[in-house]
Amino acid sequence: MSRSSWSVLKTLLPYVWNNGWRLRLRLVTAVVLVFCGIALNIITPLLFGYAVKSMSSQHVSVLVPLIIGGYGIFWTIGAVIVQVKDAIIFRVLERAVRRLSLDLFDHLHTLSLKFHLSIKTGAVLSAINRAQNALPELFWAMGLYVIPTVIELFSAGIVFGRLYGWTYAAMLVSASLAYCVYILLAVEKSTTYQRTFNDVHNKTSAWIVESLSNFETVKYFSSHRYEHALCDKLLENRERAASRRWIFSFVGVYGGGGLVMGISLFLFTLFLAYKVVWGDLDIGGFVAIHTYFTQSLDSLANNFPYMVRKIREGFVDMEYVFDLMSISPEVIDRPMALPVVKKSPTIEFRNVSFAYEEQRKVLHDISFELPAGQTLAIVGSTGSGKSTIARLLFRFYDVSSGAVFIDGEDVRNIKQDSLRASIGILPQDVTLFDMSIYDNIVYGHQDATEQDVENAVRFAHLKDFITSLPDGYQTMVGTRGLALSGGEKQRIALARVFLKKPQIYIFDEPTSALDAYTQREISHNLRVLSEDLTTLIIAHRLTTVAHADRIIVLDKGKILEQGSHSQLLSQDGYYAFLWKQQQSEA
Ligand SMILES: Nc1ncnc2c1ncn2[C@@H]1O[C@H](COP(=O)(O)OP(=O)(O)O)[C@@H](O)[C@H]1O
Ligand SMILES: [Mg+2]
Numbered sequence: 001m002s003r004s005s006w007s008v009l010k011t012l013l014p015y016v017w018n019n020g021w022r023l024r025l026r027l028v029t030a031v032v033l034v035f036c037g038i039a040l041n042i043i044t045p046l047l048f049g050y051a052v053k054s055m056s057s058q059h060v061s062v063l064v065p066l067i068i069g070g071y072g073i074f075w076t077i078g079a080v081i082v083q084v085k086d087a088i089i090f091r092v093l094e095r096a097v098r099r100l101s102l103d104l105f106d107h108l109h110t111l112s113l114k115f116h117l118s119i120k121t122g123a124v125l126s127a128i129n130r131a132q133n134a135l136p137e138l139f140w141a142m143g144l145y146v147i148p149t150v151i152e153l154f155s156a157g158i159v160f161g162r163l164y165g166w167t168y169a170a171m172l173v174s175a176s177l178a179y180c181v182y183i184l185l186a187v188e189k190s191t192t193y194q195r196t197f198n199d200v201h202n203k204t205s206a207w208i209v210e211s212l213s214n215f216e217t218v219k220y221f222s223s224h225r226y227e228h229a230l231c232d233k234l235l236e237n238r239e240r241a242a243s244r245r246w247i248f249s250f251v252g253v254y255g256g257g258g259l260v261m262g263i264s265l266f267l268f269t270l271f272l273a274y275k276v277v278w279g280d281l282d283i284g285g286f287v288a289i290h291t292y293f294t295q296s297l298d299s300l301a302n303n304f305p306y307m308v309r310k311i312r313e314g315f316v317d318m319e320y321v322f323d324l325m326s327i328s329p330e331v332i333d334r335p336m337a338l339p340v341v342k343k344s345p346t347i348e349f350r351n352v353s354f355a356y357e358e359q360r361k362v363l364h365d366i367s368f369e370l371p372a373g374q375t376l377a378i379v380g381s382t383g384s385g386k387s388t389i390a391r392l393l394f395r396f397y398d399v400s401s402g403a404v405f406i407d408g409e410d411v412r413n414i415k416q417d418s419l420r421a422s423i424g425i426l427p428q429d430v431t432l433f434d435m436s437i438y439d440n441i442v443y444g445h446q447d448a449t450e451q452d453v454e455n456a457v458r459f460a461h462l463k464d465f466i467t468s469l470p471d472g473y474q475t476m477v478g479t480r481g482l483a484l485s486g487g488e489k490q491r492i493a494l495a496r497v498f499l500k501k502p503q504i505y506i507f508d509e510p511t512s513a514l515d516a517y518t519q520r521e522i523s524h525n526l527r528v529l530s531e532d533l534t535t536l537i538i539a540h541r542l543t544t545v546a547h548a549d550r551i552i553v554l555d556k557g558k559i560l561e562q563g564s565h566s567q568l569l570s571q572d573g574y575y576a577f578l579w580k581q582q583q584s585e586a
Pocket of ligand 2 (some may be wrong): 386387388474508
């Protein structure tokens with residue numbers, strides 16, 4: 001077992017053990033049953049040998065039926081115990097799976113947006129699924145089979161040695177050990193194939209999810225054949241990797257194991273036969289010793305390779321999950337992080353520069369102030385960095401240099417939870433949960449009253465739309481909201497953020513998907529809503545922001561101009577140019 005396997009075990013043990021006294025009792029019971037099983041496995045063949053001996057002696061003992069009866073009972077109890085202990089322990093292991101999955105889920109939620117944009121959901125999902133299967137199998141195989149088998153082997157050796165002689169015991173133990181060592185080595189080798197298979201399998205799952213979630217684009221470009229071919233190629237790799245894994249595990253592990261076992265059995269039987277011929281051993285002894293030997297090796301051959309393979313695969317399957325678990329969040333709370341931002345705070349960006357990737361700076365030395373209760377608008381061409389400013393304020397990312405302040409406090413000193421609770425953001429790209437419209441609106445505010453929801457819906461101009469739907473509020477929005485138009489999604493998100501009643505608003509192109517009429521109505525509502533709340537509004541269409549207290553014109557990550565609408569017009573710069581252009585278009 002490699003060192004990393006130990007650390008995997010160490011991390012997993014608390015999940016199995018710390019589950020309250022009931023589950024702990026189950027665990028202990030299972031372990032006790034394991035030892036009963038070992039004892040029975042050792043006693044049963046002894047009884048059998050004894051019975052054979054009694055029958056073959058001159059005076060057949062009256063005890064024979066009793067001995068055979070005992071043999072039958074012990075054998076049966078042994079067989080039942082195996083199943084009972086499995087049944088008892090699975091509840092414990094499934095609880096461990098549940099807790100591990102939940103921890104992983106929570107952990108993934110603490111990781112940065114950067115991480116989430118970089119992973120493939122399909123790959124993560126299939127890795128989690130495999131880990132969910134691997135955890136119980138790992139403990140089951142190890143705790144109930146492999147470790148007991150090794151204990152049984154040595155106990156059997158001792159009993160055997162005392163009863164029949166240490167030569168036989170040494171032969172039994174060394175034959176078993178040779179077999180075990182071979183299996184361990186072969187399984188270790190076969191995990192290379194397992195790892196390759198896992199990689200290919202993760203890639204394949206990730207691609208399938210990717211392709212299906214781009215269903216519409218696939219249709220737009222009639223590229224089903226192309227997708228088919230790509231998927232086929234990946235599945236072909238998967239098939240090859242899987243076959244290689246199977247071949248190695250069947251031929252290498254089981255086939256080779258059978259060979260090692262066969263040779264041991266042959267040598268041992270030959271040795272016993274000589275003992276009989278030389279008169280050192282009677283027939284009863286021959287049968288008992290031989291039965292013992294074959295039974296021990298049989299149970300080893302039946303369980304050991306399968307279990308060791310399960311364990312090794314289990315560790316490999318857990319690896320990816322542990323890799324995920326060990327990724328630390330990039331955006332973290334400082335130890336002394338402060339809570340809550342007060343109502344309607346000031347916001348300041350001071351010499352902020354930022355790059356998503358090192359080579360390409362997206363914001364250059366941005367400085368501006370947004371006084372309490374005022375509205376600041378950011379305008380500029382697409383890609384100029386407007387949404388990035390919103391993401392930095394929300395602290396999806398930390399600045400590369402400079403700082404962002406809320407009420408004079410660096411956002412890095414504010415608890416993320418309370419920072420995010422105080423900001424209501426209408427993102428540029430709205431995604432919805434595949435739930436009803438109602439559930440999407442109250443998301444985050446499940447305790448909202450009907451009146452609250454009504455108000456939010458009226459605010460977002462959704463009333464007519466919702467009443468026009470046969471299922472009204474209960475209409476399902478489809479995966480990521482695909483069953484709605486862009487404008488409908490945007491307005492649902494608006495209703496949702498209205499319910500949040502935050503201290504700061506960020507509207508990122510809030511009316512980009514709306515028609516001229518709705519746009520005007522909603523712009524008006526936004527203005528009323530943000531009347532005396534600190535508000536950052538990002539827009540492409542300048543009419544939506546003309547009312548703002550201050551406007552920043554952003555170009556290629558730099559502030560080009562700033563001032564009020566009338567100031568900027570009188571400066572007759574880039575803003576004035578854009579304004580004239582947009583006026584003439586309208
Ligand atoms: N997650 C990201 N990783 C790398 N680059 C990004 C990422 N998000 C945005 N960008 C880049 O940053 C620049 C600014 O993006 P953004 O702030 O969204 O622009 P705007 O909102 O003004 O249209 C763009 O050039 C964009 O390609
Ligand atoms: Mg944007």
